[in-house]
Amino acid sequence: MSLRIFPAAERRTVTWKNGGGITKEIAADPPGASLSDFDWRVSQADVHRDGAFSRFPGIDRITIVLEGTLTLEIDGKSPVVLSPGSPPFHYPGGYGAIGEQPARDLNVMTRRGRFSAQARRIASATALPRPSRAETLLLFATRPLEIEYGGGVVHLLAGDAAIVDGPEEDVPLALSGADVDCYLIVLQKLA
Numbered sequence: 001m002s003l004r005i006f007p008a009a010e011r012r013t014v015t016w017k018n019g020g021g022i023t024k025e026i027a028a029d030p031p032g033a034s035l036s037d038f039d040w041r042v043s044q045a046d047v048h049r050d051g052a053f054s055r056f057p058g059i060d061r062i063t064i065v066l067e068g069t070l071t072l073e074i075d076g077k078s079p080v081v082l083s084p085g086s087p088p089f090h091y092p093g094g095y096g097a098i099g100e101q102p103a104r105d106l107n108v109m110t111r112r113g114r115f116s117a118q119a120r121r122i123a124s125a126t127a128l129p130r131p132s133r134a135e136t137l138l139l140f141a142t143r144p145l146e147i148e149y150g151g152g153v154v155h156l157l158a159g160d161a162a163i164v165d166g167p168e169e170d171v172p173l174a175l176s177g178a179d180v181d182c183y184l185i186v187l188q189k190l191a
Contacts, residue, residue: 001130001166003149008159020051026161027138040110040187042138050100056093059109062119064088064183066142068103088119106140108185119185128173134189136165142181148174
């Protein structure tokens with residue numbers, strides 16, 4: 001099992017084609033994949049103004065609002081209002097989506113049939129599951145975070161991410177500290 005750190009300070013900023021926001025890729029598989037050939041991709045975005053989201057046919061999406069309020073209108077359905085306390089919101093990436101109001105969000109995209117994803121917020125010290133051979137765990141810190149890993153402690157700053165993957169081993173893995181707040185994203189490879 002391995003643990004890799006993805007510091008927020010090292011992310012490249014990409015301005016949206018419509019000028020309505022920016023995206024910073026956190027990680028993708030395979031590494032270096034483009035928007036047309038990734039199996040999964042996790043990114044952080046700042047929505048600066050109202051506008052249409054890019055369509056990604058064959059992709060499943062999860063949006064998690066970190067700051068502000070984001071109203072999503074997906075193919076004419078009732079608007080969904082997301083804020084930092086909202087649960088992760090799942091929807092097909094091929095649908096037309098319009099985002100309204102300034103917000104910062106975390107986006108998880110998986111190629112349907114190859115990977116699936118689940119996301120949940122963790123707000124207390126806890127042991128973490130060890131990933132199976134078909135899983136990758138991604139932790140996104142919303143505040144400074146301590147990860148106990150293999151007898152040592154790894155420190156993340158707010159906005160940093162860590163990926164844990166590889167063969168399941170008997171290596172301790174836990175979140176520690178009194179002020180834990182992060183998102184755990186489990187990326188599952190499908191048959």
